Amino acid sequence: MRTLVWLLVVGLVALLGIALSQLGALDPLKNGALTVASPLERGLRTAASPAADFLDNVTDRQDLEDENRLLRQQIEELTAEIAHLKEAEFTAADLAELAEVEESRPDDQFLAARVIARDPSNLKERLAIDRGSSDGVSEGMVVMSEGGSLVGVVSKALNDFAWVTLITDPNNNVNAMVLESRAQGVVSGSLHDGLSMELIPQDAEVEPGNTVATSGLGGNFPQALLIGQVAAVRGEQQDVFKKAEVEPAAGLSEPVRYLLFVPLILFVALAQVATAPYFPLLGVTANPLLVLLMCWAVVRGPRETMVLIPLAGTFKDLITTDPVGVSVLALLPIVPLAAIRERQPTESEFLATLAVVAVASLSYHLLYMMILTAVGDGPPWLQSPMRVLLPAALFNALITPIFYLSVRWATTLSEMVRPSIRVLG
Numbered sequence: 001m002r003t004l005v006w007l008l009v010v011g012l013v014a015l016l017g018i019a020l021s022q023l024g025a026l027d028p029l030k031n032g033a034l035t036v037a038s039p040l041e042r043g044l045r046t047a048a049s050p051a052a053d054f055l056d057n058v059t060d061r062q063d064l065e066d067e068n069r070l071l072r073q074q075i076e077e078l079t080a081e082i083a084h085l086k087e088a089e090f091t092a093a094d095l096a097e098l099a100e101v102e103e104s105r106p107d108d109q110f111l112a113a114r115v116i117a118r119d120p121s122n123l124k125e126r127l128a129i130d131r132g133s134s135d136g137v138s139e140g141m142v143v144m145s146e147g148g149s150l151v152g153v154v155s156k157a158l159n160d161f162a163w164v165t166l167i168t169d170p171n172n173n174v175n176a177m178v179l180e181s182r183a184q185g186v187v188s189g190s191l192h193d194g195l196s197m198e199l200i201p202q203d204a205e206v207e208p209g210n211t212v213a214t215s216g217l218g219g220n221f222p223q224a225l226l227i228g229q230v231a232a233v234r235g236e237q238q239d240v241f242k243k244a245e246v247e248p249a250a251g252l253s254e255p256v257r258y259l260l261f262v263p264l265i266l267f268v269a270l271a272q273v274a275t276a277p278y279f280p281l282l283g284v285t286a287n288p289l290l291v292l293l294m295c296w297a298v299v300r301g302p303r304e305t306m307v308l309i310p311l312a313g314t315f316k317d318l319i320t321t322d323p324v325g326v327s328v329l330a331l332l333p334i335v336p337l338a339a340i341r342e343r344q345p346t347e348s349e350f351l352a353t354l355a356v357v358a359v360a361s362l363s364y365h366l367l368y369m370m371i372l373t374a375v376g377d378g379p380p381w382l383q384s385p386m387r388v389l390l391p392a393a394l395f396n397a398l399i400t401p402i403f404y405l406s407v408r409w410a411t412t413l414s415e416m417v418r419p420s421i422r423v424l425g
Contacts, residue, residue, distance in 0.1 A: 003339060006306055007332055014332075017314070017325030022375060026324050031158035033318035034116070034128065037270065111135060113143075116161070117273050119320055123369065123379040123388060125169035125189060126321050127152070132160040142221055149226040149249035150174070150214060156321060163321045167227065168195060168248065170380050175217040176227055178244075181205040184215055187227055187246060190383070195228060195246040202242055206233050212246050265308050268292050269316040281398070282391035287361065288403065289316060291396050293331060294360045295403045297338030298353045306335055323375060330368040334360055350404060357400045361393040 020026050117128040131137050141154040143164045152166040165172055168189040176187040176197060183204035185197040200206055210230040216223030228248040235242025269289050289312055297305035313328030337356050365388060372378045379388075 003302070003306070003335060007335065010306075010310055011329060011332060013310075014313075014325035014328040017317075017328070018323040018371070018375065021317075021323030021325065027158055029324070030318050031132070031160055033315075034158065034161040037116075037319055111137065113137075113162075117319060119273075119322075123170075123365075123372065123384070124321065124377075125152075125166040125172075126155065127164045127166065128319075128321075129162050129164060130160070132162050133157045134159050137162045140220075142225070144225065145250040147249065149228070150221065151250045153220070170383075171377070174221060174227065175215045176212050177215040178204070178206050178230065179211045179213055179224075180207075181210070184217070185244070187212065190380075195248050197230070197244040197246050198241065200235075200242050200244060202235065202237070202239060204242075206230060206242070206244050208232055212244075265289075265292070265312045266315050269312050270319065272316070273319060281395050284388055284391045284395055286395045286399050287364065287392065288399065290331065290334070290360060290364050291357055291400055292403045292407070294334050294338070294357045295353060295400065295407045297334055298341055298349065298356065299404070299407045301342065302335045302338035305338060309334060322372075326368065326371050329371055330364045333363040333367070337363075350401075353404050354397050354400055358393045358397050361396040362389055365389045365392060 017026065111131055113129040113131040115127050116130050119126040129137075129143075137154055137157050139154050139157050143151040143154060145151050150167055152164045152169070152172065154162050155165040156163040166189070167174055167187065170189050172189050174187045175184070177184050178197075178200075181204055183200055183206055185200040187195055187197045190196055197212060208230050212227045212230060214221040214223060214225040214227065226249050228246045230244045231247045232245040233242060234245070272287065272289050293305055293308060293312060296308065309331045310328050313326075313331050314324060316322075316327045317324040337360055341352055341356050365384075369379055369381065369384060373381075
């Protein structure tokens with residue numbers, strides 16, 4: 001009964017947090033969390049880089065990656081320049097239109113920013129940058145890479161930080177054109193599939209290698225910002241429109257490592273924001289926070305986890321783009337799952353833990369998607385089951401042994417250092 005009351009109370013508080021987040025009332029808390037995390041993250045990222053470099057050296061990829069990164073940036077800069085040159089080759093009417101666009105934005109200025117975090121949810125493509133409204137950043141501003149290609153748009157501006165929705169996000173649509181043929185279309189993101197350009201007229205000439213840039217239609221993006229290159233063209237002759245797969249020019253998939261040395265649960269929540277995107281498997285990233293809490297609930301019982309879930313979920317939401325309370329609601333099924341597991345002992349606690357982690361992963365992502373859909377930020381439901389839910393459940397099960405053994409070891413250690421007591425009769 002007490003567990004049910006706890007679930008209801010925490011659920012209601014989480015819903016209140018989501019409502020306040022939607023109204024912007026919790027923005028100062030999010031800004032404060034990022035303010036605390038940012039300087040520590042930079043120092044710890046530097047300290048952690050040798051380990052990452054070691055892993056790269058083991059596979060002999062570090063030198064190649066550095067060289068490729070430099071070459072990609074040079075290619076991106078040259079392609080962006082070519083995009084502008086190609087645009088300048090068209091008719092005088094087009095040039096006049098472009099001049100009007102430039103004249104209508106005389107106050108545009110470039111503000112340098114650094115990426116400090118990346119959304120780890122597998123369902124959104126967003127980055128946090130170290131510039132906010134105090135620096136002049138506002139929602140709707142366009143974000144470009146160092147090479148001059150389109151990265152995304154500012155979707156949320158806090159005082160000292162901002163969240164950028166990438167053009168690869170499933171909910172992002174950009175009016176675009178193929179520079180070689182002037183074919184118009186709409187570029188949108190897709191879960192783990194990069195970019196696609198749709199609504200291209202069937203008779204338009206589009207070939208792999210063509211350059212895709214913003215068309216300027218709709219007024220959300222300036223004209224002739226480089227998006228990427230056509231990788232493949234899809235569509236049958238009988239179709240009204242055809243579709244092109246687009247390789248983004250900017251390195252949008254490069255993950256951000258974001259570590260913070262705080263007590264275990266908060267550390268894992270922070271590490272998930274940074275390190276999980278750095279080690280994808282089957283096209284998704286793991287959810288170590290979920291796995292740790294589930295293992296904790298199985299080994300130590302659900303009572304302690306009832307305290308940890310609101311703490312961990314709230315902290316995670318404060319340093320990501322999610323409304324505060326989303327992760328708390330999504331993590332709540334851990335408690336009844338652990339309670340069921342506790343009432344039905346099995347011969348192998350470890351195998352039982354694997355099973356409940358897989359179930360918890362599925363329930364977490366389903367609830368997470370439902371909540372995001374309810375607040376108007378939901379992912380594409382048709383793509384999510386095969387591309388996110390099932391692969392994520394498998395990935396979480398694979399990392400379960402690490403956290404299960406860690407919790408068992410921590411439990412044994414705590415019992416060894418427990419002080420002795422005397423009872424007076």
